[in-house]
Amino acid sequence: xxxxxxxxxxxxxxxxxxxxxxxxxxxxxxxxxxxxxxxxxxxxxxxxxxxxxxxxxxxxxxxxxxxxxxxxxxxxxxxxxxxxxxxxxxxxxxxxxxxxxxxxxxxxxxxxxxxxxxxxxxxxxxxxxxxxxxxxxxxxxxxxxxxxxxxxxxxxxxxxxxxxxxxx
Amino acid sequence: xxxxxxxxxxxxxxxxxxxxxxxxxxxxxxxxxxxxxxxxxxxxxxxxxxxxxxxxxxxxxxxxxxxxxxxxxxxxxxxxxxxxxxxxxxxxxxxxxxxxxxxxxxxxxxxxxxxxxxxxxxxxxxxxxxxxxxxxxxxxxxxxxxxxxxxxxxxxxxxxxxxxxxxxxxxxxxxxxxxxxxxxxxxxxxxxxxxxxxxxxxxxxxxxxxxxxxxxxxxxxxxxxxxxxxxxxxxxxxxxxxxxxxxxxxxxxxxxxxxxxxxxxxxxxxxxxxxxxxxxxxxxxxxxxxxxxxxxxxxxxxxxxxxxxxxxxxxxxxxxxxxxxxxxxxxxxxxxxxxxxxxxxxxxxxxxxxxxxxxxxxxxxxxxxxxxxxxxxxxxxxxxxxxxxxxxxxxxxxxxxxxxxxxxxxxxxxxxxxxxxxxxxxxxxxxxxxxxxxxxxxxxxxxxxxxxxxxxxxxx
Numbered sequence: 001x002x003x004x005x006x007x008x009x010x011x012x013x014x015x016x017x018x019x020x021x022x023x024x025x026x027x028x029x030x031x032x033x034x035x036x037x038x039x040x041x042x043x044x045x046x047x048x049x050x051x052x053x054x055x056x057x058x059x060x061x062x063x064x065x066x067x068x069x070x071x072x073x074x075x076x077x078x079x080x081x082x083x084x085x086x087x088x089x090x091x092x093x094x095x096x097x098x099x100x101x102x103x104x105x106x107x108x109x110x111x112x113x114x115x116x117x118x119x120x121x122x123x124x125x126x127x128x129x130x131x132x133x134x135x136x137x138x139x140x141x142x143x144x145x146x147x148x149x150x151x152x153x154x155x156x157x158x159x160x161x162x163x164x165x166x167x168x
Numbered sequence: 169x170x171x172x173x174x175x176x177x178x179x180x181x182x183x184x185x186x187x188x189x190x191x192x193x194x195x196x197x198x199x200x201x202x203x204x205x206x207x208x209x210x211x212x213x214x215x216x217x218x219x220x221x222x223x224x225x226x227x228x229x230x231x232x233x234x235x236x237x238x239x240x241x242x243x244x245x246x247x248x249x250x251x252x253x254x255x256x257x258x259x260x261x262x263x264x265x266x267x268x269x270x271x272x273x274x275x276x277x278x279x280x281x282x283x284x285x286x287x288x289x290x291x292x293x294x295x296x297x298x299x300x301x302x303x304x305x306x307x308x309x310x311x312x313x314x315x316x317x318x319x320x321x322x323x324x325x326x327x328x329x330x331x332x333x334x335x336x337x338x339x340x341x342x343x344x345x346x347x348x349x350x351x352x353x354x355x356x357x358x359x360x361x362x363x364x365x366x367x368x369x370x371x372x373x374x375x376x377x378x379x380x381x382x383x384x385x386x387x388x389x390x391x392x393x394x395x396x397x398x399x400x401x402x403x404x405x406x407x408x409x410x411x412x413x414x415x416x417x418x419x420x421x422x423x424x425x426x427x428x429x430x431x432x433x434x435x436x437x438x439x440x441x442x443x444x445x446x447x448x449x450x451x452x453x454x455x456x457x458x459x460x461x462x463x464x465x466x467x468x469x470x471x472x473x474x475x476x477x478x479x480x481x482x483x484x485x486x487x488x489x490x491x492x493x494x495x496x497x498x499x500x501x502x503x504x505x506x507x508x509x510x511x512x513x514x515x516x517x518x519x520x521x522x523x524x525x526x527x528x529x530x531x532x533x534x535x536x537x538x539x540x541x542x543x544x545x546x547x548x549x550x551x552x553x554x555x556x557x558x559x560x561x562x563x564x565x566x567x568x569x570x571x572x573x574x575x576x577x578x579x580x581x582x583x584x585x586x587x588x589x590x591x592x593x594x595x596x597x598x599x600x601x602x603x604x605x606x607x608x609x610x611x612x613x614x615x616x617x618x619x620x621x622x623x624x625x626x627x628x
Binding site for chain 1: 176177180182183184185186187189190192193195196197199200203206207209210211213214215216217218219220221222223224471484486487489495497610611612614
């Protein structure tokens with residue numbers, strides 16, 4: 001059971017990739033983890049806990065899509081299927097220690113970026129704003145927002161990777 | 169910007185739910201065709217989510233992102249937010265919103281959380297549901313959404329959408345005219361003295377009583393406008409073309425691409441497509457042998473994949489949760505049969521269906537068909553796998569399988585058993601409209617079908 005809850009970020013990543021919304025993905029994973037608790041006796045030891053939990057999240061995601069009447073156009077269905085296959089193939093289950101180290105590294109690196117970079121990240125992740133809305137809020141052009149977001153994430157990624165390399 | 173950066177940005181916008189339909193299709197194609205892109209996508213999604221989670225966790229109350237200088241207070245807009253004038257404006261706006269809300273509650277009993285599933289509308293009913301099955305969604309003219317539909321329910325104008333290949337819906341207008349949609353179809357309808365319908369996609373049949381003089385029923389598809397005075401006919405609308413089969417009376421069809429019009433008499437059909445001939449052709453004689461032609465886009469439900477060096481063209485299954493069984497996740501595809509440019513297909517006793525395709529792993533492959541009577545009226549749905557005479561489909565080295573279903577083993581689809589008195593009891597002698605194939609393994613089974621063949625007993 002502990003292992004299932006340890007996959008939370010991986011499951012959130014998967015749900016977010018299908019729902020395109022952080023808050024809705026958090027709700028879906030929350031619901032899924034309740035199902036995981038209730039059905040844990042059905043998990044077959046020796047198989048992938050991440051894949052098993054993902055199949056439960058998948059049902060919750062589809063329920064959420066229906067609940068919110070989210071777009072289920074053909075294009076969306078095709079994309080969901082392709083995303084599903086990509087996660088089946090490439091998603092790996094990180095060990096708890098590794099996840100904690102990464103999170104610590106992110107916190108450390110966030111303190112090193114510019115004020116503007118931080119403001120853009122906050123608008124994007126906490127407020128879930130689009131480029132235009134961020135631009136309106138921060139007095140930036142859409143292009144400047146796009147560049148700032150891309151550059152800040154890249155800087156953070158480099159910072160986190162190098163910090164993890166040093167630590168290991 | 170290099171390819172990886174462009175992809176990263178596209179993937180990042182996908183994670184925020186910001187892609188257009190065209191971009192979604194592009195990303196789907198990219199992921200389907202390129203393993204490196206799939207890996208890049210999953211890694212980016214993982215990194216983006218870890219970053220987002222860390223930021224969101226610390227957003228309140230002690231914000232990890234707040235610098236000592238107060239980033240957001242540097243701009244003029246943010247200074248405005250703290251001015252006395254802004255406070256006054258905010259209080260006024262809140263008062264107006266609150267008053268409006270209170271007024272709405274008192275006048276209409278409207279509560280925000282009920283907006284999604286309103287059962288009553290201000291408009292008068294114009295039609296009654298006379299038959300339905302499968303997953304359907306009705307959106308009324310007032311924007312209300314209704315998933316809980318039942319026979320006898322009266323509807324105002326709106327849009328009815330079949331969400332699954334086995335969806336079917338029949339509606340009777342106040343004057344007795346009957347229209348029905350089947351499969352993944354979308355039909356918008358209204359009747360304000362003149363019936364106006366728009367078939368955005370899918371298959372539609374109609375039995376129309378004589379309409380008032382000067383007010384024919386109007387049916388619009390993406391490429392045509394059809395005027396109906398009183399007749400029985402079928403329409404299949406795809407983005408590229410519209411097929412109209414007329415069984416009784418006649419209809420007038422106008423092709424929107426070039427503005428040409430044509431009258432279609434009984435027992436004739438027109439296939440309206442860009443650059444095509446609009447002359448009515450006699451409805452072709454029925455045939456008993458049929459083979460899918462998936463080398464061209466098939467329509468139906470699923471993703472059409474063109475042929476590659478390694479495999480023939482195929483229809484790939486997509487995930488689907490049945491409305492009446494939300495704990496099940498199917499991988500499902502459907503292929504339309506009759507109603508296209510080919511002749512209608514009639515099922516003969518002891519005929520056999522052969523389904524060839526691919527699966528990731530061995531699985532039970534389920535198979536169903538929808539049939540109609542000679543006049544185009546819906547006749548029922550049948551399943552070829554319920555007697556469990558079909559073994560689990562084993563896969564060969566290339567992950568290919570072949571499943572065979574004998575028509576004599578077909579039983580009534582459980583979804584239509586309640587309506588069985590008014591539907592056919594066996595599929596023998598009926599017209600094959602469409603078929604669907606699915607697995608129920610709880611995850612993506614990789615099901616795709618290269619070919620379906622209907623072989624009558626005399627050929628076997």
